Amino acid sequence: MTSAAPYEALVASLKSLRESVMGVNETVISTSDGLLVAADTATAQPESVAALAAASLGLGRRTAAEVGLGGLREVVTRCNGGYVVVLAVGDHALLVILADEGLDLAGLQRESPATVDHLQSLLSAA
């Protein structure tokens, strides 16, 4: 597999998530240290989002470990105009989801595990 093929597959997976869950507007995949891997964005700066999301996921993990409430599932930033959801993709990558305030949360919870699995398999194959 060439390096271009998994990149396109990653973007296709992001696009599919956006189209299947109402409210999802933009998505970014990054390494856990904040380097951009792939993005399906319109207005957000993917490099900045990748770096900030990596930091927030790291903080979330440390906080979860500190308070002893079990492993981190996701980091959700709820804003007046929408949501930023950061999900770990394995140990070395993460998925950032930018959504409007009408986000179908139940739909996201239904769809995101399969997307994360798929992304993980694509990234490990790359």
Place this chain on the structure above:
Amino acid sequence: MTDGTGRREPRNVPSLLNALRQDGFTGAVEVTGGAGGTLFLRDGLVGAVETPAAPSARSLLLKSGRIGEPDWEAALAALAETGDLARSLTGRGLVSAAELHLVCTAALYDGAFAMALQPVTGWRTDAGRVPELAAWPGQEPARLAEETALRQRTLREHLPSVAEFARRPVPPVSAAGRAGLDRLGARTRTVLLRADGRRTPRDLAFALGRGVYPVLLDLARAAPGGAGRAAEQPVPAPLLTARAAEPYAPAGAPSGDRPLPRRVPGGSGGRPRGRTQIPNAGPPAPVSGTGTGLPEESAP
């Protein structure tokens, strides 16, 4: 699946709501299918609809800029004292009770319309849930169904499939099409200029803080075949003419002995008057160009 009434299970959401109206049900009806949504009832009257498919009253007020975020947060902080968000908002003078009722009613009708575009796979009742904001005493379910059907009929005059059009991303206006945008109203132009080939009409409604139905109507009227078509139409087709289906004189017909066409109750619009408590609180007349849930335009 339960209808909460113990009687024969209703076939669809409108018949469920009619049954709940007869029972005087108070509580929430959670509908599944598509993105789903929740209808909030009091004595069987629908006071609010919350769904990912359409902006809530909160979105209409905040995204449109009608209420600023700091003011909104201050109202939320005062919830402990007032116990009710509507009272917090009106008590702080951020919005009048009448305008809030109007926006809530607009969001209610828009939510019902947007939910009707999705497949319904089931529902359940929950007597414990209450909405964030609502337009009590609420609307008759029959009235809601009637208005939803009217909106779908209106859009079908421009679109072959309303549900399909609503699902698809709106293509961006081409460079050639931009020249023609000047001929459209500012409201329609704003919608078209936010289209980026990614956002669906629902996404545009959320981005602008407008109702899904008025956004769909603007898109459908401006450019049934795509945004570029806006440039080809010097004047957008007048919607009322398109809807006055039967008794319409052909062009060039002698008109000397004919009076001008007159509106009749239940005529082309099929919209009896005086059904809502506040004028225009319900659905907008499609020709008026105001659309549902445009707080910036309904603001004093």
